[in-house]
Amino acid sequence: MSDSNIQPFTVDVPHEEVERLKKKLEDTRLPGREIVPGAGANYGPPYDWAKSLHETWLTEFDWFTVQEEINRAPHFITSVEDIKLHFVHARSKSASAIPLLMIHGWPGSFWEFSQVWDRLSSPADSADQSFHVVVPSMPGFCWSDWPPRAGWTMQDNARIFDKLMKRLGYSQYMVQCGDWGHFVGRELGAQYGDSCKLVHFNFAPSPLPEGVEYTPREKAVAERVDEWLRNHMGYAVCMRSRPHTIGLALNDNPMGILMWVGEKFIEASNPETQKRPFWTKAILTTASLYYFTGCIMPSMLCYSENVHHEHFVAFALEQRNYIKVPFGYTSFFWDTEPSSKRAVERTGRLVYYRGILSPHNIKAALRC
Structure with missing residues:
Protein backbone atom coordinates (compact mmCIF):
# COMPACT_ATOMS: atom_id res chain seq x y z
CA MET A 1 0.00 0.00 0.00
CA SER A 2 1.43 3.37 -0.99
CA ASP A 3 1.71 6.06 1.66
CA SER A 4 -1.05 8.15 0.06
CA ASN A 5 -3.48 5.32 -0.60
CA ILE A 6 -6.74 4.94 1.31
CA GLN A 7 -8.60 1.67 0.78
CA PRO A 8 -12.10 0.63 1.90
CA PHE A 9 -11.97 -2.13 4.49
CA THR A 10 -14.50 -4.76 5.50
CA VAL A 11 -14.32 -6.68 8.76
CA ASP A 12 -14.45 -10.34 7.79
CA VAL A 13 -13.42 -12.82 10.46
CA PRO A 14 -13.26 -16.29 8.86
CA HIS A 15 -15.89 -18.80 9.97
CA GLU A 16 -13.18 -21.21 11.05
CA GLU A 17 -11.78 -18.60 13.45
CA VAL A 18 -15.21 -18.05 14.98
CA GLU A 19 -15.67 -21.80 15.35
CA ARG A 20 -12.22 -22.06 16.91
CA LEU A 21 -13.18 -19.43 19.49
CA LYS A 22 -16.36 -21.34 20.28
CA LYS A 23 -14.39 -24.58 20.69
CA LYS A 24 -11.91 -22.92 23.02
CA LEU A 25 -14.77 -21.53 25.11
CA GLU A 26 -16.36 -25.00 25.20
CA ASP A 27 -13.05 -26.49 26.35
CA THR A 28 -12.51 -23.83 29.04
CA ARG A 29 -12.54 -25.29 32.53
CA LEU A 30 -13.61 -22.79 35.15
CA PRO A 31 -12.58 -23.62 38.72
CA GLY A 32 -16.19 -24.18 39.81
CA ARG A 33 -15.96 -21.96 42.88
CA GLU A 34 -14.74 -18.56 44.01
CA ILE A 35 -11.24 -18.27 45.42
CA VAL A 36 -12.41 -18.21 49.08
CA PRO A 37 -15.92 -18.37 50.54
CA GLY A 38 -17.62 -14.99 50.32
CA ALA A 39 -14.97 -13.55 48.00
CA GLY A 40 -17.42 -11.37 46.11
CA ALA A 41 -15.53 -8.58 44.34
CA ASN A 42 -12.73 -8.37 46.91
CA TYR A 43 -10.30 -10.47 44.88
CA GLY A 44 -11.26 -9.35 41.40
CA PRO A 45 -14.52 -9.69 39.46
CA PRO A 46 -17.08 -11.91 41.20
CA TYR A 47 -16.97 -15.55 40.14
CA ASP A 48 -20.66 -15.65 39.22
CA TRP A 49 -20.16 -12.64 36.95
CA ALA A 50 -17.28 -14.38 35.17
CA LYS A 51 -19.24 -17.62 34.82
CA SER A 52 -22.27 -15.79 33.43
CA LEU A 53 -20.18 -13.91 30.86
CA HIS A 54 -18.48 -17.12 29.77
CA GLU A 55 -21.86 -18.81 29.25
CA THR A 56 -23.27 -15.81 27.39
CA TRP A 57 -20.23 -15.60 25.10
CA LEU A 58 -20.51 -19.31 24.34
CA THR A 59 -24.27 -19.71 23.94
CA GLU A 60 -25.84 -16.32 23.12
CA PHE A 61 -23.28 -13.95 21.63
CA ASP A 62 -23.41 -13.98 17.82
CA TRP A 63 -20.20 -12.62 16.32
CA PHE A 64 -21.58 -12.46 12.79
CA THR A 65 -24.46 -10.24 13.90
CA VAL A 66 -21.98 -7.94 15.61
CA GLN A 67 -19.70 -8.04 12.57
CA VAL A 221 -13.73 11.94 44.04
CA ALA A 222 -10.50 11.98 46.07
CA GLU A 223 -11.71 8.99 48.07
CA ARG A 224 -12.62 7.13 44.88
CA VAL A 225 -9.27 7.89 43.24
CA ASP A 226 -7.37 6.87 46.36
CA GLU A 227 -9.29 3.57 46.52
CA TRP A 228 -8.64 2.99 42.81
CA LEU A 229 -4.91 3.60 43.11
CA ARG A 230 -4.61 1.39 46.20
CA ASN A 231 -6.71 -1.57 45.06
CA HIS A 232 -7.12 -1.59 41.29
CA MET A 233 -3.76 -0.78 39.69
CA GLY A 234 -2.23 -4.27 39.64
CA TYR A 235 -3.17 -4.70 35.98
CA ALA A 236 -1.32 -1.51 35.02
CA VAL A 237 1.85 -2.46 36.89
CA CYS A 238 1.84 -5.89 35.23
CA MET A 239 1.38 -4.45 31.74
CA ARG A 240 3.94 -1.71 32.10
CA SER A 241 6.60 -4.02 33.54
CA ARG A 242 5.88 -7.41 31.90
CA PRO A 243 3.71 -6.95 28.79
CA HIS A 244 5.40 -9.87 27.06
CA THR A 245 4.63 -12.20 29.96
CA ILE A 246 0.98 -11.23 30.30
CA GLY A 247 0.55 -10.79 26.55
CA LEU A 248 1.81 -14.25 25.66
CA ALA A 249 -0.28 -15.81 28.42
CA LEU A 250 -3.46 -14.17 27.13
CA ASN A 251 -2.85 -14.12 23.38
CA ASP A 252 -4.73 -17.34 22.56
CA ASN A 253 -6.76 -17.47 25.76
CA PRO A 254 -10.26 -16.03 25.23
CA MET A 255 -11.36 -16.46 28.84
CA GLY A 256 -8.15 -14.81 29.98
CA ILE A 257 -8.76 -11.87 27.66
CA LEU A 258 -12.35 -11.63 28.86
CA MET A 259 -11.28 -11.37 32.49
CA TRP A 260 -8.33 -9.05 31.89
CA VAL A 261 -10.38 -6.67 29.74
CA GLY A 262 -13.84 -7.13 31.23
CA GLU A 263 -12.68 -6.37 34.76
CA LYS A 264 -12.24 -2.69 33.86
CA PHE A 265 -15.75 -2.51 32.44
CA ILE A 266 -17.19 -3.18 35.89
CA GLU A 267 -14.59 -1.37 37.99
CA ALA A 268 -14.63 1.94 36.10
CA SER A 269 -18.27 2.48 35.21
CA ASN A 270 -21.55 3.49 36.78
CA PRO A 271 -23.20 0.41 38.35
CA GLU A 272 -26.52 1.52 36.84
CA THR A 273 -25.01 1.53 33.35
CA GLN A 274 -23.83 -2.04 33.86
CA LYS A 275 -27.46 -3.20 34.14
CA ARG A 276 -28.15 -2.28 30.52
CA PRO A 277 -28.18 -5.13 27.96
CA PHE A 278 -25.72 -3.22 25.81
CA TRP A 279 -23.07 -3.45 28.53
CA THR A 280 -22.62 -7.21 28.28
CA LYS A 281 -22.56 -6.92 24.50
CA ALA A 282 -19.90 -4.20 24.75
CA ILE A 283 -17.67 -6.38 26.93
CA LEU A 284 -18.01 -9.45 24.70
CA THR A 285 -17.53 -7.44 21.51
CA THR A 286 -14.36 -5.88 22.89
CA ALA A 287 -13.01 -9.25 24.06
CA SER A 288 -13.84 -10.74 20.64
CA LEU A 289 -12.08 -7.91 18.80
CA TYR A 290 -8.98 -8.34 20.96
CA TYR A 291 -9.02 -12.10 20.42
CA PHE A 292 -9.68 -12.18 16.67
CA THR A 293 -7.12 -9.46 15.88
CA GLY A 294 -4.47 -10.76 18.28
CA CYS A 295 -4.01 -7.33 19.81
CA ILE A 296 -4.09 -8.05 23.54
CA MET A 297 -0.28 -8.08 23.81
CA PRO A 298 0.61 -5.01 21.68
CA SER A 299 -2.25 -3.05 23.28
CA MET A 300 -0.33 -3.27 26.56
CA LEU A 301 2.43 -1.06 25.16
CA CYS A 302 0.29 1.92 26.17
CA TYR A 303 1.36 1.19 29.72
CA SER A 304 5.00 0.25 29.21
CA GLU A 305 6.00 3.02 26.77
CA ASN A 306 4.25 6.04 28.28
CA VAL A 307 4.10 8.06 31.48
CA HIS A 308 3.22 5.89 34.50
CA HIS A 309 0.00 6.45 36.41
Whole structure:
Protein backbone atom coordinates (compact mmCIF):
# COMPACT_ATOMS: atom_id res chain seq x y z
CA MET A 1 0.00 0.00 0.00
CA SER A 2 1.43 3.37 -0.99
CA ASP A 3 1.71 6.06 1.66
CA SER A 4 -1.05 8.15 0.06
CA ASN A 5 -3.48 5.32 -0.60
CA ILE A 6 -6.74 4.94 1.31
CA GLN A 7 -8.60 1.67 0.78
CA PRO A 8 -12.10 0.63 1.90
CA PHE A 9 -11.97 -2.13 4.49
CA THR A 10 -14.50 -4.76 5.50
CA VAL A 11 -14.32 -6.68 8.76
CA ASP A 12 -14.45 -10.34 7.79
CA VAL A 13 -13.42 -12.82 10.46
CA PRO A 14 -13.26 -16.29 8.86
CA HIS A 15 -15.89 -18.80 9.97
CA GLU A 16 -13.18 -21.21 11.05
CA GLU A 17 -11.78 -18.60 13.45
CA VAL A 18 -15.21 -18.05 14.98
CA GLU A 19 -15.67 -21.80 15.35
CA ARG A 20 -12.22 -22.06 16.91
CA LEU A 21 -13.18 -19.43 19.49
CA LYS A 22 -16.36 -21.34 20.28
CA LYS A 23 -14.39 -24.58 20.69
CA LYS A 24 -11.91 -22.92 23.02
CA LEU A 25 -14.77 -21.53 25.11
CA GLU A 26 -16.36 -25.00 25.20
CA ASP A 27 -13.05 -26.49 26.35
CA THR A 28 -12.51 -23.83 29.04
CA ARG A 29 -12.54 -25.29 32.53
CA LEU A 30 -13.61 -22.79 35.15
CA PRO A 31 -12.58 -23.62 38.72
CA GLY A 32 -16.19 -24.18 39.81
CA ARG A 33 -15.96 -21.96 42.88
CA GLU A 34 -14.74 -18.56 44.01
CA ILE A 35 -11.24 -18.27 45.42
CA VAL A 36 -12.41 -18.21 49.08
CA PRO A 37 -15.92 -18.37 50.54
CA GLY A 38 -17.62 -14.99 50.32
CA ALA A 39 -14.97 -13.55 48.00
CA GLY A 40 -17.42 -11.37 46.11
CA ALA A 41 -15.53 -8.58 44.34
CA ASN A 42 -12.73 -8.37 46.91
CA TYR A 43 -10.30 -10.47 44.88
CA GLY A 44 -11.26 -9.35 41.40
CA PRO A 45 -14.52 -9.69 39.46
CA PRO A 46 -17.08 -11.91 41.20
CA TYR A 47 -16.97 -15.55 40.14
CA ASP A 48 -20.66 -15.65 39.22
CA TRP A 49 -20.16 -12.64 36.95
CA ALA A 50 -17.28 -14.38 35.17
CA LYS A 51 -19.24 -17.62 34.82
CA SER A 52 -22.27 -15.79 33.43
CA LEU A 53 -20.18 -13.91 30.86
CA HIS A 54 -18.48 -17.12 29.77
CA GLU A 55 -21.86 -18.81 29.25
CA THR A 56 -23.27 -15.81 27.39
CA TRP A 57 -20.23 -15.60 25.10
CA LEU A 58 -20.51 -19.31 24.34
CA THR A 59 -24.27 -19.71 23.94
CA GLU A 60 -25.84 -16.32 23.12
CA PHE A 61 -23.28 -13.95 21.63
CA ASP A 62 -23.41 -13.98 17.82
CA TRP A 63 -20.20 -12.62 16.32
CA PHE A 64 -21.58 -12.46 12.79
CA THR A 65 -24.46 -10.24 13.90
CA VAL A 66 -21.98 -7.94 15.61
CA GLN A 67 -19.70 -8.04 12.57
CA GLU A 68 -22.63 -6.96 10.40
CA GLU A 69 -23.22 -4.03 12.76
CA ILE A 70 -19.55 -3.09 12.66
CA ASN A 71 -19.58 -3.09 8.86
CA ARG A 72 -22.49 -0.66 8.71
CA ALA A 73 -19.89 2.01 9.40
CA PRO A 74 -17.46 2.96 6.62
CA HIS A 75 -14.07 1.44 7.44
CA PHE A 76 -10.77 2.21 5.75
CA ILE A 77 -7.10 1.28 5.80
CA THR A 78 -4.21 3.59 4.99
CA SER A 79 -0.50 3.78 5.73
CA VAL A 80 1.09 6.69 7.60
CA GLU A 81 4.85 6.63 8.16
CA ASP A 82 4.75 3.02 6.94
CA ILE A 83 2.27 2.12 9.70
CA LYS A 84 -1.00 0.59 8.55
CA LEU A 85 -3.89 2.40 10.22
CA HIS A 86 -7.46 1.16 10.43
CA PHE A 87 -10.12 3.80 10.92
CA VAL A 88 -13.82 4.54 10.66
CA HIS A 89 -14.73 7.63 8.63
CA ALA A 90 -18.38 8.63 8.99
CA ARG A 91 -18.75 11.71 6.80
CA SER A 92 -21.67 14.04 7.25
CA LYS A 93 -23.75 15.28 4.33
CA SER A 94 -23.86 18.74 5.89
CA ALA A 95 -21.70 21.44 4.32
CA SER A 96 -21.14 22.93 7.79
CA ALA A 97 -19.97 19.69 9.43
CA ILE A 98 -16.91 19.91 11.68
CA PRO A 99 -14.15 17.28 11.38
CA LEU A 100 -13.96 15.34 14.65
CA LEU A 101 -11.16 12.94 15.61
CA MET A 102 -12.27 10.47 18.31
CA ILE A 103 -9.55 8.51 20.12
CA HIS A 104 -10.03 5.41 22.28
CA GLY A 105 -7.97 4.10 25.17
CA TRP A 106 -7.46 0.76 26.96
CA PRO A 107 -9.26 -1.60 27.23
CA GLY A 108 -11.16 0.02 24.41
CA SER A 109 -11.23 0.15 20.64
CA PHE A 110 -12.78 2.08 17.79
CA TRP A 111 -16.02 0.26 18.66
CA GLU A 112 -16.54 2.24 21.87
CA PHE A 113 -17.72 5.16 19.72
CA SER A 114 -20.24 3.06 17.78
CA GLN A 115 -23.16 4.49 19.77
CA VAL A 116 -22.41 8.05 18.70
CA TRP A 117 -20.72 8.19 15.29
CA ASP A 118 -24.03 8.01 13.39
CA ARG A 119 -25.73 10.45 15.74
CA LEU A 120 -22.86 12.90 15.36
CA SER A 121 -22.50 12.61 11.59
CA SER A 122 -26.24 12.40 10.86
CA PRO A 123 -28.14 13.99 13.77
CA ALA A 124 -31.88 13.39 13.94
CA ASP A 125 -32.44 17.12 14.38
CA SER A 126 -31.09 18.96 11.35
CA ALA A 127 -30.57 22.02 13.56
CA ASP A 128 -27.91 20.18 15.56
CA GLN A 129 -24.26 20.59 14.67
CA SER A 130 -22.99 17.64 12.63
CA PHE A 131 -19.49 16.20 12.35
CA HIS A 132 -17.25 14.31 9.97
CA VAL A 133 -16.30 11.58 12.44
CA VAL A 134 -12.88 9.88 12.20
CA VAL A 135 -12.16 7.02 14.62
CA PRO A 136 -8.74 5.38 14.19
CA SER A 137 -7.52 2.23 15.88
CA MET A 138 -4.34 3.12 17.73
CA PRO A 139 -1.22 1.26 16.62
CA GLY A 140 -1.34 -2.03 18.50
CA PHE A 141 -5.14 -2.28 18.40
CA CYS A 142 -7.44 -4.24 16.09
CA TRP A 143 -6.45 -3.92 12.42
CA SER A 144 -3.82 -1.22 12.81
CA ASP A 145 -0.17 -2.28 12.76
CA TRP A 146 1.67 -2.84 16.00
CA PRO A 147 3.90 0.04 17.13
CA PRO A 148 7.03 -0.18 14.95
CA ARG A 149 9.64 0.24 17.68
CA ALA A 150 10.29 0.40 21.40
CA GLY A 151 9.49 3.77 22.88
CA TRP A 152 6.49 4.49 20.66
CA THR A 153 4.38 6.93 22.67
CA MET A 154 1.04 8.70 22.59
CA GLN A 155 2.94 11.68 21.20
CA ASP A 156 3.84 9.52 18.20
CA ASN A 157 0.17 8.60 17.83
CA ALA A 158 -0.71 12.29 17.87
CA ARG A 159 1.71 12.97 15.04
CA ILE A 160 0.39 10.24 12.76
CA PHE A 161 -3.25 11.00 13.58
CA ASP A 162 -2.67 14.63 12.64
CA LYS A 163 -1.24 13.41 9.32
CA LEU A 164 -4.25 11.12 8.89
CA MET A 165 -6.68 14.00 9.35
CA LYS A 166 -4.80 16.12 6.84
CA ARG A 167 -4.73 13.23 4.36
CA LEU A 168 -8.51 13.06 4.65
CA GLY A 169 -8.65 16.73 3.69
CA TYR A 170 -9.18 18.14 7.17
CA SER A 171 -6.65 20.92 7.71
CA GLN A 172 -8.47 21.86 10.92
CA TYR A 173 -10.40 19.62 13.29
CA MET A 174 -11.49 19.02 16.87
CA VAL A 175 -10.75 16.04 19.13
CA GLN A 176 -12.69 13.89 21.62
CA CYS A 177 -10.71 11.47 23.76
CA GLY A 178 -10.40 9.72 27.10
CA ASP A 179 -8.16 7.26 28.93
CA TRP A 180 -4.87 6.85 26.97
CA GLY A 181 -6.46 8.83 24.17
CA HIS A 182 -6.31 11.81 26.54
CA PHE A 183 -2.55 11.91 26.13
CA VAL A 184 -2.94 11.98 22.35
CA GLY A 185 -5.45 14.80 22.65
CA ARG A 186 -3.25 16.70 25.09
CA GLU A 187 -0.35 16.51 22.66
CA LEU A 188 -2.53 17.69 19.79
CA GLY A 189 -3.92 20.57 21.85
CA ALA A 190 -0.48 21.56 23.11
CA GLN A 191 1.66 21.15 20.00
CA TYR A 192 -0.61 21.05 16.93
CA GLY A 193 -2.65 24.21 17.33
CA ASP A 194 -2.48 25.05 13.63
CA SER A 195 -4.66 22.04 12.87
CA CYS A 196 -6.20 20.92 16.18
CA LYS A 197 -8.56 23.72 17.15
CA LEU A 198 -10.47 22.30 20.11
CA VAL A 199 -10.22 19.29 22.43
CA HIS A 200 -12.82 17.62 24.65
CA PHE A 201 -11.76 15.11 27.31
CA ASN A 202 -13.69 12.68 29.45
CA PHE A 203 -10.47 11.79 31.31
CA ALA A 204 -7.93 14.40 32.39
CA PRO A 205 -5.95 13.65 35.58
CA SER A 206 -5.11 17.00 37.14
CA PRO A 207 -4.00 18.17 40.61
CA LEU A 208 -5.94 20.58 42.79
CA PRO A 209 -4.11 23.72 43.92
CA GLU A 210 -2.21 23.06 47.14
CA GLY A 211 -3.92 23.87 50.41
CA VAL A 212 -7.47 24.23 49.11
CA GLU A 213 -10.44 22.87 51.02
CA TYR A 214 -12.30 20.11 49.19
CA THR A 215 -15.85 20.59 47.97
CA PRO A 216 -18.15 17.63 48.76
CA ARG A 217 -17.72 16.28 45.21
CA GLU A 218 -13.94 16.75 45.31
CA LYS A 219 -13.83 14.86 48.61
CA ALA A 220 -15.88 11.99 47.17
CA VAL A 221 -13.73 11.94 44.04
CA ALA A 222 -10.50 11.98 46.07
CA GLU A 223 -11.71 8.99 48.07
CA ARG A 224 -12.62 7.13 44.88
CA VAL A 225 -9.27 7.89 43.24
CA ASP A 226 -7.37 6.87 46.36
CA GLU A 227 -9.29 3.57 46.52
CA TRP A 228 -8.64 2.99 42.81
CA LEU A 229 -4.91 3.60 43.11
CA ARG A 230 -4.61 1.39 46.20
CA ASN A 231 -6.71 -1.57 45.06
CA HIS A 232 -7.12 -1.59 41.29
CA MET A 233 -3.76 -0.78 39.69
CA GLY A 234 -2.23 -4.27 39.64
CA TYR A 235 -3.17 -4.70 35.98
CA ALA A 236 -1.32 -1.51 35.02
CA VAL A 237 1.85 -2.46 36.89
CA CYS A 238 1.84 -5.89 35.23
CA MET A 239 1.38 -4.45 31.74
CA ARG A 240 3.94 -1.71 32.10
CA SER A 241 6.60 -4.02 33.54
CA ARG A 242 5.88 -7.41 31.90
CA PRO A 243 3.71 -6.95 28.79
CA HIS A 244 5.40 -9.87 27.06
CA THR A 245 4.63 -12.20 29.96
CA ILE A 246 0.98 -11.23 30.30
CA GLY A 247 0.55 -10.79 26.55
CA LEU A 248 1.81 -14.25 25.66
CA ALA A 249 -0.28 -15.81 28.42
CA LEU A 250 -3.46 -14.17 27.13
CA ASN A 251 -2.85 -14.12 23.38
CA ASP A 252 -4.73 -17.34 22.56
CA ASN A 253 -6.76 -17.47 25.76
CA PRO A 254 -10.26 -16.03 25.23
CA MET A 255 -11.36 -16.46 28.84
CA GLY A 256 -8.15 -14.81 29.98
CA ILE A 257 -8.76 -11.87 27.66
CA LEU A 258 -12.35 -11.63 28.86
CA MET A 259 -11.28 -11.37 32.49
CA TRP A 260 -8.33 -9.05 31.89
CA VAL A 261 -10.38 -6.67 29.74
CA GLY A 262 -13.84 -7.13 31.23
CA GLU A 263 -12.68 -6.37 34.76
CA LYS A 264 -12.24 -2.69 33.86
CA PHE A 265 -15.75 -2.51 32.44
CA ILE A 266 -17.19 -3.18 35.89
CA GLU A 267 -14.59 -1.37 37.99
CA ALA A 268 -14.63 1.94 36.10
CA SER A 269 -18.27 2.48 35.21
CA ASN A 270 -21.55 3.49 36.78
CA PRO A 271 -23.20 0.41 38.35
CA GLU A 272 -26.52 1.52 36.84
CA THR A 273 -25.01 1.53 33.35
CA GLN A 274 -23.83 -2.04 33.86
CA LYS A 275 -27.46 -3.20 34.14
CA ARG A 276 -28.15 -2.28 30.52
CA PRO A 277 -28.18 -5.13 27.96
CA PHE A 278 -25.72 -3.22 25.81
CA TRP A 279 -23.07 -3.45 28.53
CA THR A 280 -22.62 -7.21 28.28
CA LYS A 281 -22.56 -6.92 24.50
CA ALA A 282 -19.90 -4.20 24.75
CA ILE A 283 -17.67 -6.38 26.93
CA LEU A 284 -18.01 -9.45 24.70
CA THR A 285 -17.53 -7.44 21.51
CA THR A 286 -14.36 -5.88 22.89
CA ALA A 287 -13.01 -9.25 24.06
CA SER A 288 -13.84 -10.74 20.64
CA LEU A 289 -12.08 -7.91 18.80
CA TYR A 290 -8.98 -8.34 20.96
CA TYR A 291 -9.02 -12.10 20.42
CA PHE A 292 -9.68 -12.18 16.67
CA THR A 293 -7.12 -9.46 15.88
CA GLY A 294 -4.47 -10.76 18.28
CA CYS A 295 -4.01 -7.33 19.81
CA ILE A 296 -4.09 -8.05 23.54
CA MET A 297 -0.28 -8.08 23.81
CA PRO A 298 0.61 -5.01 21.68
CA SER A 299 -2.25 -3.05 23.28
CA MET A 300 -0.33 -3.27 26.56
CA LEU A 301 2.43 -1.06 25.16
CA CYS A 302 0.29 1.92 26.17
CA TYR A 303 1.36 1.19 29.72
CA SER A 304 5.00 0.25 29.21
CA GLU A 305 6.00 3.02 26.77
CA ASN A 306 4.25 6.04 28.28
CA VAL A 307 4.10 8.06 31.48
CA HIS A 308 3.22 5.89 34.50
CA HIS A 309 0.00 6.45 36.41
CA GLU A 310 1.69 7.90 39.49
CA HIS A 311 3.05 10.71 37.30
CA PHE A 312 -0.13 11.52 35.35
CA VAL A 313 -0.93 14.75 37.22
CA ALA A 314 2.67 15.98 37.14
CA PHE A 315 2.74 15.31 33.39
CA ALA A 316 -0.37 17.44 32.90
CA LEU A 317 1.29 20.37 34.69
CA GLU A 318 4.43 20.36 32.56
CA GLN A 319 4.60 23.53 30.48
CA ARG A 320 5.15 21.55 27.27
CA ASN A 321 1.85 19.74 27.84
CA TYR A 322 -0.24 22.84 28.56
CA ILE A 323 -3.21 22.84 26.18
CA LYS A 324 -3.04 26.06 24.20
CA VAL A 325 -6.26 25.59 22.23
CA PRO A 326 -9.68 25.84 23.91
CA PHE A 327 -10.62 22.60 25.63
CA GLY A 328 -13.56 21.13 27.47
CA TYR A 329 -13.78 18.41 30.07
CA THR A 330 -16.70 16.30 31.24
CA SER A 331 -15.90 14.70 34.59
CA PHE A 332 -17.64 11.35 35.09
CA PHE A 333 -17.66 10.35 38.73
CA TRP A 334 -17.25 6.64 37.98
CA ASP A 335 -14.16 7.10 35.82
CA THR A 336 -10.79 6.15 37.28
CA GLU A 337 -9.49 9.68 37.92
CA PRO A 338 -12.28 12.27 37.66
CA SER A 339 -10.96 15.81 38.11
CA SER A 340 -12.62 18.99 39.34
CA LYS A 341 -12.83 22.25 37.40
CA ARG A 342 -10.23 24.09 39.46
CA ALA A 343 -7.83 21.18 39.00
CA VAL A 344 -8.18 20.65 35.27
CA GLU A 345 -8.15 24.38 34.44
CA ARG A 346 -4.53 24.46 35.61
CA THR A 347 -3.52 22.34 32.61
CA GLY A 348 -4.80 24.41 29.69
CA ARG A 349 -7.34 26.85 28.25
CA LEU A 350 -10.44 25.35 29.81
CA VAL A 351 -13.65 26.79 28.32
CA TYR A 352 -16.18 24.10 29.29
CA TYR A 353 -16.56 21.90 32.37
CA ARG A 354 -19.30 19.59 33.54
CA GLY A 355 -19.33 17.04 36.34
CA ILE A 356 -21.86 14.20 35.95
CA LEU A 357 -22.35 10.54 36.79
CA SER A 358 -22.69 8.84 33.39
CA PRO A 359 -21.82 9.62 29.73
CA HIS A 360 -25.42 9.59 28.48
CA ASN A 361 -25.15 12.96 26.75
CA ILE A 362 -21.60 13.22 25.44
CA LYS A 363 -23.10 14.49 22.18
CA ALA A 364 -24.31 17.63 23.96
CA ALA A 365 -20.84 18.27 25.35
CA LEU A 366 -19.33 18.07 21.87
CA ARG A 367 -21.95 20.42 20.47
CA CYS A 368 -21.61 23.01 23.24
